[in-house]
Amino acid sequence: MSHSSNAPIPPSSPKPRSRRTPATPPPEPAPAPVPTSADVARLAGVSRATVSYVLNNAEAVRISEPTRRKVREAAEELGYVPHAAARSLRAGHTRIVLLPTSHVPVGPLYSAFLNELQWALRRLDYTVVQYGSLGLTGDEAARAWAELRPVAVISLGEVSLSAHNVATLKRAGARAVITLGPVGVPGAHALVMDQAEVGARAAAHLVERGRNRIGVIVPEEDGLELFSAPRLAGARSVPGARTQVLPMAYTEESAAELAGRWRSLGLDAVFAYNDEYAMLLMRALQDEGLDVPGDVAVMGADDLLIGRLLRPRLSTVQIELPTGDHLASLVDRAVREPSEITGRHDLMSATAVRREST
Amino acid sequence: MSHSSNAPIPPSSPKPRSRRTPATPPPEPAPAPVPTSADVARLAGVSRATVSYVLNNAEAVRISEPTRRKVREAAEELGYVPHAAARSLRAGHTRIVLLPTSHVPVGPLYSAFLNELQWALRRLDYTVVQYGSLGLTGDEAARAWAELRPVAVISLGEVSLSAHNVATLKRAGARAVITLGPVGVPGAHALVMDQAEVGARAAAHLVERGRNRIGVIVPEEDGLELFSAPRLAGARSVPGARTQVLPMAYTEESAAELAGRWRSLGLDAVFAYNDEYAMLLMRALQDEGLDVPGDVAVMGADDLLIGRLLRPRLSTVQIELPTGDHLASLVDRAVREPSEITGRHDLMSATAVRREST
DNA sequence: ACGATTCATTGACACGTGTAACCCGTGACG
DNA sequence: CGTCACGGGTTACACGTGTCAATGAATCGT
Numbered sequence: 001m002s003h004s005s006n007a008p009i010p011p012s013s014p015k016p017r018s019r020r021t022p023a024t025p026p027p028e029p030a031p032a033p034v035p036t037s038a039d040v041a042r043l044a045g046v047s048r049a050t051v052s053y054v055l056n057n058a059e060a061v062r063i064s065e066p067t068r069r070k071v072r073e074a075a076e077e078l079g080y081v082p083h084a085a086a087r088s089l090r091a092g093h094t095r096i097v098l099l100p101t102s103h104v105p106v107g108p109l110y111s112a113f114l115n116e117l118q119w120a121l122r123r124l125d126y127t128v129v130q131y132g133s134l135g136l137t138g139d140e141a142a143r144a145w146a147e148l149r150p151v152a153v154i155s156l157g158e159v160s161l162s163a164h165n166v167a168t169l170k171r172a173g174a175r176a177v178i179t180l181g182p183v184g185v186p187g188a189h190a191l192v193m194d195q196a197e198v199g200a201r202a203a204a205h206l207v208e209r210g211r212n213r214i215g216v217i218v219p220e221e222d223g224l225e226l227f228s229a230p231r232l233a234g235a236r237s238v239p240g241a242r243t244q245v246l247p248m249a250y251t252e253e254s255a256a257e258l259a260g261r262w263r264s265l266g267l268d269a270v271f272a273y274n275d276e277y278a279m280l281l282m283r284a285l286q287d288e289g290l291d292v293p294g295d296v297a298v299m300g301a302d303d304l305l306i307g308r309l310l311r312p313r314l315s316t317v318q319i320e321l322p323t324g325d326h327l328a329s330l331v332d333r334a335v336r337e338p339s340e341i342t343g344r345h346d347l348m349s350a351t352a353v354r355r356e357s358t
Numbered sequence: 359m360s361h362s363s364n365a366p367i368p369p370s371s372p373k374p375r376s377r378r379t380p381a382t383p384p385p386e387p388a389p390a391p392v393p394t395s396a397d398v399a400r401l402a403g404v405s406r407a408t409v410s411y412v413l414n415n416a417e418a419v420r421i422s423e424p425t426r427r428k429v430r431e432a433a434e435e436l437g438y439v440p441h442a443a444a445r446s447l448r449a450g451h452t453r454i455v456l457l458p459t460s461h462v463p464v465g466p467l468y469s470a471f472l473n474e475l476q477w478a479l480r481r482l483d484y485t486v487v488q489y490g491s492l493g494l495t496g497d498e499a500a501r502a503w504a505e506l507r508p509v510a511v512i513s514l515g516e517v518s519l520s521a522h523n524v525a526t527l528k529r530a531g532a533r534a535v536i537t538l539g540p541v542g543v544p545g546a547h548a549l550v551m552d553q554a555e556v557g558a559r560a561a562a563h564l565v566e567r568g569r570n571r572i573g574v575i576v577p578e579e580d581g582l583e584l585f586s587a588p589r590l591a592g593a594r595s596v597p598g599a600r601t602q603v604l605p606m607a608y609t610e611e612s613a614a615e616l617a618g619r620w621r622s623l624g625l626d627a628v629f630a631y632n633d634e635y636a637m638l639l640m641r642a643l644q645d646e647g648l649d650v651p652g653d654v655a656v657m658g659a660d661d662l663l664i665g666r667l668l669r670p671r672l673s674t675v676q677i678e679l680p681t682g683d684h685l686a687s688l689v690d691r692a693v694r695e696p697s698e699i700t701g702r703h704d705l706m707s708a709t710a711v712r713r714e715s716t
Numbered sequence: 717a718c719g720a721t722t723c724a725t726t727g728a729c730a731c732g733t734g735t736a737a738c739c740c741g742t743g744a745c746g
Numbered sequence: 747c748g749t750c751a752c753g754g755g756t757t758a759c760a761c762g763t764g765t766c767a768a769t770g771a772a773t774c775g776t
Contacts, residue, residue: 037733046756
């Protein structure tokens with residue numbers, strides 16, 4: 001309705017009233033108003049525009065050297081630091097890459113990978129923001145993320161995004177939405193890291209070595225289904241493997257309990273969620289008097305260094321993750337040319353490594 | 359110094375010209391202008407102010423229920439998501455907690471702690487931003503951090519902040535600057551987690567058990583000095599302990615090499631940087647034919663579960679970290695009442711745990 | 717019937733920044 | 747001497763939001 005302001009405008013009184021009048025003047029212990037570029041300008045005796053030009057050393061506009069110095073000195077004296085929010089508001093875009101954190105005690109392998117990714121992104125001048133999504137639905141998470149107007153989102157798949165959610169993010173300015181999970185999301189740049197491969201390699205290796213009654217250790221800890229479910233599925237998919245699901249917690253008690261009833265299970269091999277669970281169980285089985293790999297073959301995953309310290313040395317599935325730099329530069333390209341990178345990219349490879357426990 | 363605009367102001371022509379005219383009109387594939395609250399207002403047929411009131415469900419201002427519905431529906435239809443930067447620009451403050459990431463492969467114990475801290479902060483409605491500081495000086499890091507106008511900064515001590523840096527951050531609006539490092543910084547709320555304690559407990563334990571020629575394993579990996587240096591210093595500070603520094607990398611080769619020349623070192627005990635290094639070295643020593651703890655006592659740190667899997671079981675220093683929730687609520691209090699929490703708080707406790715390797 | 721009070725809504729400003737467009741001397745050149 | 751170019755700056759606007767003060771309309775009290 002009344003969308004055109006046809007009311008006569010009063011002269012708009014160009015009162016240069018002092019800023020800093022937050023309506024509570026009296027008992028303020030002067031909360032040290034953070035200096036703005038206007039303060040710098042005032043102190044240097046130039047206009048705010050000049051300050052901006054100097055501090056962003058714009059080549060296009062020519063400012064005399066004396067003025068530059070004055071401005072720099074004023075900025076230094078006031079300890080001026082630009083306001084990132086204001087800057088990106090004006091610019092219309094950010095360099096934020098959103099990296100939803102998993103609340104899971106994700107393994108050392110992935111920790112390292114994520115760390116590396118962060119550093120690589122920093123090096124490309126992105127600002128990495130971790131943002132939890134604990135207990136959020138896809139819709140809620142997408143909205144919360146979109147508020148930050150990130151230029152890219154790298155989701156590890158802890159919250160399942162619908163195509164609609166991806167659209168929300170893109171509408172909010174995200175030039176790349178990347179899923180690292182096992183399954184691609186329509187509209188997103190899916191960089192698939194299919195954990196099923198891991199389980200498949202492990203089971204295939206065991207079958208190859210003549211074991212086919214395979215127990216699969218699934219962590220009881222919350223939040224690990226994201227990794228454990230596909231690994232289990234992968235193991236199940238191997239022809240000739242007869243798998244049985246065995247929940248276990250990451251504690252000595254849980255491992256001992258499982259080992260205690262092992263003989264009644266009728267299994268000749270076990271594939272654990274990862275090396276840590278494998279080591280824990282292997283120790284418990286040995287303490288129970290079982291021979292590894294004679295009575296039972298044990299297979300881990302992730303190829304951690306400590307896996308080689310136990311005797312017998314732990315066989316495992318070695319996972320080749322993309323380097324953080326690789327993924328970061330991929331993100332960078334996607335941001336620059338949104339339409340270029342697309343579709344499914346398979347980035348992970350898994351190889352069984354036989355040591356002594358199989 | 360013409361700081362007062364005395365030029366007569368033209369009527370300022372209230373032209374309601376269409377926004378979105380970025381000077382490149384012709385070949386635009388319509389980059390989907392992200393919807394603003396103005397768009398919502400237009401669609402709902404109300405003013406922008408009303409939209410703001412409704413969407414922030416302000417209790418103070420009463421808006422009729424029909425209008426609320428109209429606005430909500432319009433927002434839904436457009437997929438409107440508020441712009442966090444604009445919001446906090448207007449608000450004058452953020453809820454960002456800056457958590458400089460270490461580029462170090464920090465141990466599982468600290469990973470878990472940091473994860474927990476993040477989640478706890480999220481639960482208190484803070485936005486956690488990881489921000490690397492690789493190769494930055496204290497000055498540079500402080501400036502970079504200040505740009506985000508965080509309400510709190512939790513530094514792990516990877517970059518050493520001067521009092522001046524802390525002042526910069528506070529001037530930029532940080533209500534709490536918290537250092538987790540071994541040493542307090544003037545002006546900051548120092549929550550000291552002194553790693554020296556760890557080394558001291560370990561060495562004291564070894565001395566107690568009659569060993570005083572102690573090798574101290576220091577990782578060759580970059581970035582761990584932050585933890586390893588104070589642990590070493592702590593060990594050295596124990597009366598009666600004669601320590602010797604032994605650099606070692608986290609690889610089997612490095613451990614084997616060190617074990618190979620062990621007998622020539624004339625040591626009867628070793629305190630490793632953490633359990634992982636301890637396990638690695640212990641295995642190498644055993645492979646070299648040395649008896650643990652007969653020939654050499656081995657002590658780790660962090661009390662990882664896997665440390666109990668080797669034989670002999672690894673003695674270690676158990677570290678009691680504050681819970682993430684605890685630290686988070688402490689941050690929260692500091693933000694609400696900046697002057698309340700202050701000074702040094704010692705948050706860490708360390709206890710030697712004897713198992714079988716000492 | 718008319719001022720007083722409540723209700724629902726809106727106009728206008730401020731937050732801090734970047735940048736396009738403009739302005740004003742001054743020396744060069746025709 | 748006019749004008750042209752150009753160096754050195756400044757003015758003005760836009761980005762998207764929250765919120766105070768003001769405005770009409772409707773209801774109430776007497």
